[in-house]
Amino acid sequence: MRNNCILYFLCIIVVSIPASAGETSGEQTKWQWLQSGLTFRPAVASIYEPRVGFIFYGNENNIRLDIGSSIDLLSRNYRSGAIGIGVDFFTYTLLKSWDNMYFPVIASDYFFGINISYSQTVDAATTSGRFRFTHISAHFVDGHFDAEEGGWRNGRDPIIYSREFFELVFSHQMNGSVIHRWYGGLQYNINLTPDMISRVEFQSGYEIFVPMGYDYVTPYAAIDVRLVDIAGWNLNTSFQAGIKLGHRFGRGFDLFLSYYNGYNVHGMLFDEKADYWGFGFNVHL
8 A cells, every 4th residue: 555655646746736837047958748759768778668569489499479668658858858747558478389370378477666866978988867656466368277187287387476666767978980889787676475585676778879871771789687586696687689660769660689698577477587589579659
């Protein structure tokens, strides 16, 4: 109940901010509704970022389907930066690939929350940060049920998996002929079930984009590392490398290879280790 009150209070703050404000240091700065783009650019290789696309596991007969989006509801631009208040809604789903284009759904995780972000560019460097309050819940779906055996596969029954957490991330990006970005932050779980998951998770990552002579073709590579405590501290490592076709940080789509090693990203399988590589694509709307 207390956590529901916190979420309700934060939502009230968001909708109560006036749509306009006065001047600051001689600049005309007003709150704007639904401007295009995001104040904080999502981390490319992070699991907990909304996206639309697939990853086909190369060493397993599995597919991960991501559907979701992040949007700044309110934003306020300054001469060298911006502040944004937005929402995140997305799911990441595990499917099994069978013959005849049949893809039973094994598990699905639901992620939604609100965020406050800022960004400031000085000379050739962009510094940004994001604070999020978020809920995740996880569920087994019909593809995990074995009709012939009359029970859940591998003897793994559904459990209640739910987390609410605060997340704070900062990034620093160097703009130039090659674009470098470093980021780091942490999560703090204020409510979680089961309670064998650690309260705190640490995150860091690096991204590199190499602009080409063609405006709409950009090779890139990204790595995201999380330090988590589930029956002992462990590194969850996610790597992605590919080509962005379209606007470098806007509309377009990615074609990429990926690798993941660590605890399973799906909450129903949270205490199982996963090690897979794959290929996929994401669509940026």
